[in-house]
Amino acid sequence: MAICAVYTTQLNPTCSFSTPASKTQTQLGFGFGFCQKQQVVFYKRSQSSSRRASVSLITCSAGGQETVVIGLAADSGCGKSTFMRRLTSVFGGAAEPPKGGNPDSNTLISDTTTVICLDDYHSLDRTGRKEKGVTALDPRANNFDLMYEQVKAIKEGKAVDKPIYNHVSGLLDPPELIKPPKILVIEGLHPMYDQRVRDLLDFSIYLDISNEVKFAWKIQRDMAERGHSLESIKASIEARKPDFDAYIDPQKQYADAVIEVLPTQLIPGDNEGKVLRVRLIMKEGVKFFNPVYLFDEGSTISWIPCGRKLTCSYPGIKFTYGPDTYFGNEVSVLEMDGQFDRLDELIYVESHLSNISTKFYGEVTQQMLKLSDFPGSNNGTGLFQTIVGLKIRDLFEQLIASKAKTPVEATRA
Numbered sequence: 526m527a528i529c530a531v532y533t534t535q536l537n538p539t540c541s542f543s544t545p546a547s548k549t550q551t552q553l554g555f556g557f558g559f560c561q562k563q564q565v566v567f568y569k570r571s572q573s574s575s576r577r578a579s580v581s582l583i584t585c586s587a588g589g590q591e592t593v594v595i596g597l598a599a600d601s602g603c604g605k606s607t608f609m610r611r612l613t614s615v616f617g618g619a620a621e622p623p624k625g626g627n628p629d630s631n632t633l634i635s636d637t638t639t640v641i642c643l644d645d646y647h648s649l650d651r652t653g654r655k656e657k658g659v660t661a662l663d664p665r666a667n668n669f670d671l672m673y674e675q676v677k678a679i680k681e682g683k684a685v686d687k688p689i690y691n692h693v694s695g696l697l698d699p700p701e702l703i704k705p706p707k708i709l710v711i712e713g714l715h716p717m718y719d720q721r722v723r724d725l726l727d728f729s730i731y732l733d734i735s736n737e738v739k740f741a742w743k744i745q746r747d748m749a750e751r752g753h754s755l756e757s758i759k760a761s762i763e764a765r766k767p768d769f770d771a772y773i774d775p776q777k778q779y780a781d782a783v784i785e786v787l788p789t790q791l792i793p794g795d796n797e798g799k800v801l802r803v804r805l806i807m808k809e810g811v812k813f814f815n816p817v818y819l820f821d822e823g824s825t826i827s828w829i830p831c832g833r834k835l836t837c838s839y840p841g842i843k844f845t846y847g848p849d850t851y852f853g854n855e856v857s858v859l860e861m862d863g864q865f866d867r868l869d870e871l872i873y874v875e876s877h878l879s880n881i882s883t884k885f886y887g888e889v890t891q892q893m894l895k896l897s898d899f900p901g902s903n904n905g906t907g908l909f910q911t912i913v914g915l916k917i918r919d920l921f922e923q924l925i926a927s928k929a930k931t932p933v934e935a936t937r938a
């Protein structure tokens with residue numbers, strides 16, 4: 526962090542700015558600006574008089590700000606890509622693979638965020654895993670040392686040459702250059718498995734999709750869209766289950782937010798996975814993250830909003846909210862069971878939620894309407910992913926502001 530005292534338009538010679546003061550000050554208007562300005566008033570005393578003077582302090586991150594790192598963990602086919610697209614949309618701008626790079630790159634870059642897929646740290650390719658009899662979920666098939674070193678380097682503002690796991694060929698391709706973004710999202714099977722990587726995360730999310738729902742989504746995608754047979758889908762889920770239980774699922778205990786997706790309880794005995802009960806489990810006491818609440822913070826609430834303001838066909842919609850414990854941690858849980866008939870009416874629900882980190886009234890509804898063709902837009906998966914996206918934006922802005930505020934002391938020429 527460079528702290529520069531600027532006397533009117535003259536730069537303090539001890540500062541490393543090459544930009545004129547006026548130019549630096551125009552940068553202050555940027556939403557995610559690198560610089561902050563403070564006006565400090567002081568008195569110059571001589572033996573006979575005291576004269577009022579002021580100094581502008583411009584606080585900037587040295588050589589670009591430190592990258593904020595977010596971890597998103599889930600099994601394959603559990604909605605990570607969908608969530609990432611919702612998140613990058615909150616920040617605006619499209620997320621695209623690196624320009625002119627490997628067409629099979631797993632990376633997505635937008636103005637603010639870079640999303641890297643941790644499959645790129647597989648140390649064994651498809652043949653290697655087959656020969657050794659290990660799945661991709663097994664830590665032995667992944668290079669955590671490299672993952673740690675590279676995430677740490679990016680967080681410190683350094684570019685890295687990250688490997689690429691090619692899902693088309695099943696091979697490890699030559700690396701691609703990843704430059705430090707404002708926000709780095711590491712998504713995949715193991716963002717919270719290795720303690721060193723976990724400690725680098727500023728915020729972490731786990732998508733906890735119940736077996737019944739995972740099966741329904743796999744059928745929908747792999748059978749309908751990829752031509753796999755029902756038997757092969759069942760066999761693949763069964764083959765992954767022991768390693769999923771051993772290495773992936775336990776990570777949820779570390780997550781700051783968990784989105785749990787279960788079959789509905791509104792239709793007795795239903796496990797079709799079409800109508801969903803979705804729970805947003807939010808850890809208490811996480812810096813820059815204030816859990817969302819319904820009506821009254823800390824109370825236990827049950828709300829069926831179907832009435833005059835919300836159209837609900839069978840089986841309706843039910844929200845619950847309240848405090849709980851999760852792996853020994855205090856949490857708040859917001860739950861939505863059922864689905865919306867009319868997405869524009871979501872504003873009614875939004876207006877009863879607090880701490881949703883919107884910048885204007887109706888922003889959640891606007892985001893949901895904008896991405897209404899994404900899977901889960903009519904239920905709690907889309908709603909809670911959108912809200913978590915807004916909370917991440919808020920956390921990012923608070924983190925940046927807090928770093929810009931760290932001890933400010935004028936250095937005088």
Ligand SMILES: Nc1ncnc2c1ncn2[C@@H]1O[C@H](COP(=O)(O)OP(=O)(O)OP(=O)(O)O)[C@@H](O)[C@H]1O
Pocket residue numbers: 599600601602603604605606607608742743745746900901902906907
């Ligand atoms: N909220 C949702 N509601 C209904 N279906 C969903 C939802 N999210 C994801 N799906 C289904 O699951 C499939 C996988 O979603 P997505 O590609 O986002 O997951 P992923 O975790 O990134 O998968 P992979 O790791 O295999 O690339 C989608 O094609 C869709 O069929």
Ligand SMILES: O=C(CO)[C@H](O)[C@H](O)COP(=O)(O)O
Pocket residue numbers: 600601644651661662691692693695714
């Ligand atoms: O669990 C996975 C993460 O997405 C994949 O199965 C793993 O990356 C291996 O990929 P592939 O099946 O393409 O060899």
